Amino acid sequence: MxxxxxxxxxxxxxxxxxxxxxxxxxxxxxxxxxxxxxxxxxxxxxxxxxxxxDSDQATTEHSQSYTTKSMSTGTRLALSMRKTPQSVSVISRQQIEDRNFVSLDQAMELAPGITSSTRNLNRVSYTARGFAFTENMVDGMPSMADADAGFTPNLAFFDRVEILRGAAGLIYGTGSAGGAVNLVRKMPTATPQASINLQRGSWDNYYSEFDVSGPLNKDATVRGRFVAAYQDRENFIDLEYTRKPAFYGIVETDIGDKTTVFLGTSYEKMNSNIAPGGLPRYRNGDDLKLSRSSRGMAPAWNYWDGENTTIFSGLKYNFNPDWSLRLAANYQDRNQQGNAINVRGAVDPVTSKGPQYPAFEDSYSSDRRMAFDAQLSGKFSLFNQTHDIVVGTTLSKIKGTENWARKGSRPVSDDTIFGFDPYGVKRPVLGPKVDSLTLSTFRNVGAYTTLRLSITDDLKVITGARLSSIYDDIKNRSTGIVTKRKQTNELSPYFGIVYDLSSTLSLYTSYSDIFTPQNTRFTRQGTPLDPVVGANYEAGIKGEFYDGALNTSFAVFRIDESNRAYLDVEAPCSGSPDLGACYIAEGKVRGEGYEFEVSGELFPRLETSMGYTHVNTKYIKDKTNEGKAFRSTTPENLLKIWAKYQLSGAWSDWSIGAGVNAQSSTYNTSGALKIEQSGYALWSIQAGYKINQNWNSSLSINNLFDKVYYQRLGTEINGNRYGEPRSVMLSVRGKY
Known part of the structure; x- marks a missing residue:
């Protein structure tokens, strides 16, 4: 221990x-x-x-722990998980290395209550408690570190992944009420260190990673870190592959005793062959029972490429031991290019025909994002108690999408989906580049504050708010029409209470919310609808044991999303800017349930991550869906367990690990059809061996019993994606 x-x-x-x-x-x-x-x-x-x-209680590198002693995602205050009055989790560096995780989508499979779904173009989306996540953050700032266009962030750059479940308006401003993901970058170290990670897995999955860090001068006042990684992998789906080089570098400098500045950059590139859209079904919704390796009717020449460049910098100034100022800036440039052949259509059970090719389009897009954050934090004394406060402001701006396209004829195939030859479809002859789609500028400006009041030694009250303004200018290139949308001075409050029952147990309750503009929909009076508001109500008990080596929590929660739009059937609104449709902002949906989580060292040499979530979602107020399940693809019951045990005595060089992800049945609706999937469990095992003081190896088997299931349940038209079959991964890791 x-x-x-x-x-x-x-x-x-x-x-x-x-x-x-x-x-x-x-x-x-x-x-x-x-x-x-x-x-x-x-x-x-x-x-x-x-x-x-180590004075940084949040850093998980070298901790050999499945938890952290401090995190700021949730309140912006550096608090332990027990002192944070909302459901939070962490995927530590030790967990990432033990499970051989490479990208964020793999790590999210560990988090309690989180479900993921692979969409078109290999985009991955996440939900918690039945609600979608906002975009990801990096070091507490809005970032294009999401899975858009297959760019799932490489975890080689990051110390840990912090996950907040429930509305995140205080830290993000606008989005859905599911929660937020904050990736925390690795920082340079004052002592020299180096590591190498080599992996070889099923379907020719190769991965290599090199990480070196240390002082750049004699006094270690200048420190640097460089990370390089490369993935070359095939997929279980025929002809799919991904090639991903990635680089990360950062330099950190102490200026005197009070100031630290840093400057860094990262670069990721992706070349891939994809089968977008997923598989269709029969017209009656029945499963085609295709092989898991089937790419549907995606031609062999499908591709999607991209690159993502980030430059970031920051400064921290300590006025004294209690007060500090932090400035941070982030710039991202992301480019994507490829085709998006998405074959759609249900299969006729008699002729086996039905899926159709769209007109072909080879497209390019570019997005640039700038973000800035200034934060003042400190402590003050009042009424014989010490209190904490954070005050700050953020600015985020996205400029894009700058699109051009080269159009071609509609691809043709006489094959059915059962006898489809991906090489049999000729690639269309492309025309010249033409401008298409839109050019947009999106700005998110906000100011926030969090105050933690110590009412007594055992009772803490956390209150805060974020004031946000959203501006969006969209230009249609073909018509020249510019549409301006805005939502100003939206207040997202936060309130929490934490009461210490003992030195290890705390009761808590909290309220938080977040908003989503819906400026594209209008009332019968022609005014934009009020924003959708997602409110999170939560209460529970948290435990912190063995000096923070083990964290536990039990929570009951309710998320209400109000002001959702539905059609105003009594007002056709022929003059509305929204294509003649009018709406009423009175819809409401709800997700409620309970959750249990354990993370950290449960017993000596036994590290574990366990979570169970029970949730029900339903429409509370809706003209056509009232009483029905709101998110039927979210399982009511979700269990995630992983444990690793380090053997002792003569077997002390060996470790064993095992885990399971199990969920109850789900379904999706498409018109009158109900497409169902029964519950399933995915088991994983691992054996690790310490070769010597510097080198370790491990062998992992995922989906041990080769369960056939759909990772994404679509409709009869398309969108059904199989989950990964049984796979094996051998890893060798060296540290110096």
């Missing part, structure tokens, strides 16, 4: 008494560093020995 920092300090104090009798004195330089020095001639030679503790 990990030894707490407090126990280390007591050990040094006890040892100092013994050392004093030998003419050796223990010196304490600060809270993190102690040394022992010779004070008499009793010992002829004794070098100085330093014992230094």
């Amino acid at each position: 990990k030894q707490p920092l407090l126990q280390k300090k007591y050990l040094i104090i006890a040892c100092s008494a013994v050392l004093a009798s030998m003419g050796i004195q223990a010196q304490e330089h600060n809270d993190q560093e102690q040394s022992v020095e010779q004070t008499s001639g009793l010992v002829s030679v004794l070098p100085t020995i330093s014992v230094r503790a």
